[in-house]
Amino acid sequence: MSERSGRLGRIFTYLNAQFPPAVMLPSGVATFLALHWSLQALAGQEPLVFGARAIVGALTITLFMAILRVYDELKDAESDRRLAAAGDPRYMDRPIVTGEITEGDLHVLRHTITALMLLMNLPLLLLGKWFYPALGFAAAYLATWLSFKWYFWPKIKTSLLLALLTHNPLTVVLQAYVLTLFLQEFTLAGPRWGLALICFGMWFPITAWETCRKIRLPDMETDYETYSKVFGGWRRAAVVPAFLILVSAGCVLALSRQIGLGPVFWGVLGVAALVPVGAVLRLQLQPTPAATKLRPFVEVYVVVAQAGLAIALGVTRGVTWRPW
Known part of the structure; x- marks a missing residue:
């Protein structure tokens, strides 16, 4: 026992x-x-x-x-x-x-x-x-x-x-x-392209989260394989999550316009996207071990792109309960 x-x-x-x-x-x-x-x-x-x-x-x-x-x-x-x-x-x-x-x-x-x-x-x-x-x-x-x-x-x-x-x-x-x-x-x-917007808009932030966690400066590298090794250096590797976030934000923005969300959500989404992009820019300008920790900044965007989108839709359209 x-x-x-x-x-x-x-x-x-x-x-x-x-x-x-x-x-x-x-x-x-x-x-x-x-x-x-x-x-x-x-x-x-x-x-x-x-x-x-x-x-x-x-x-x-x-x-x-x-x-x-x-x-x-x-x-x-x-x-x-x-x-x-x-x-x-x-x-x-x-x-x-x-x-x-x-x-x-x-x-x-x-x-x-x-x-x-x-x-x-x-x-x-x-x-x-x-x-x-x-x-x-x-x-x-x-x-x-x-x-x-x-x-x-x-x-x-x-x-x-x-x-x-x-x-x-x-x-x-x-x-x-x-x-x-x-x-x-x-x-x-x-429109069927709406499915592509949902897919890429929700998928790319997860890819950004995955790649941003394994970026190290040269003196931080060990035997462990990182994306800074895979992509030929930490500068190139850091661009990857930033690019994915921007593409995702463009998809979610286009989707939100199609489903009737307005400027308030667009503004919140834009600010959330700038948070990880700004963190990547800081790393490029001031490369320190602390600056390589991009994960919290990417997670800010993930929260807005997912929870923020769900909340905005619920508030805008209302929600009804259906047992089954």
Whole structure:
């Protein structure tokens, strides 16, 4: 009994540190609603619909984010230990290195998350057009599982760029899951390029977040592969997230005009986009270790592009409850 309690305690400690529910649950809900309500707005739905299906979808997106975190922890266990042993300070405090969590704990956690997702999505199969969410969930689960298996290509494990190119599109797969839940209730309408605006507007900030976290100045580099190595220097690498944020902001701006959001949202979005772009500019002009920490600035934009968009849509169009 004490062993099981110890495992449960380690898992809860790990989740609170690496995937804090108070932060990640609102993030998952915002991600889902920004996509789902944008699709509804493109279809002319007013007021917007929120119900049990949306709750299932939002929780499922959150759990997919959690299982991807666990998969990354398991995939990186060996390299994290190696880098920590080599003295890289960024890896010496990793839970898998310190023993705060074990690989066995992580396997229990991933199986638990999988069971929860399956149980939550089963009711959707009892409703009309059940094949849409069934297909969306199956595709999302298969894609995330393949990412855990390194897409059956061992070279991905040693190439940061290949890992980005094969794993980053998982964002689009999760978007497709949201689309299938939408199609179970509604009919796709509006200009088809609106779908591209939603896709790229919500996808590129995640890519920017991923790339901005692994940029180092030359004297900060270790054996760990960073994007500053991949892109031929920290100056070039820093431009990547800034460019992605600007493209995303252009897409979200065009989308917001199509779905009836006004100048207030445009202004907030523009300011939010300038925050990470300004941080990149500061790094270019004053390259210091502190200036390489671009992640908080990118996250400001992510919050506005997702939660801000969802809130703006809810306020503008109103929201009604639909049980199922």
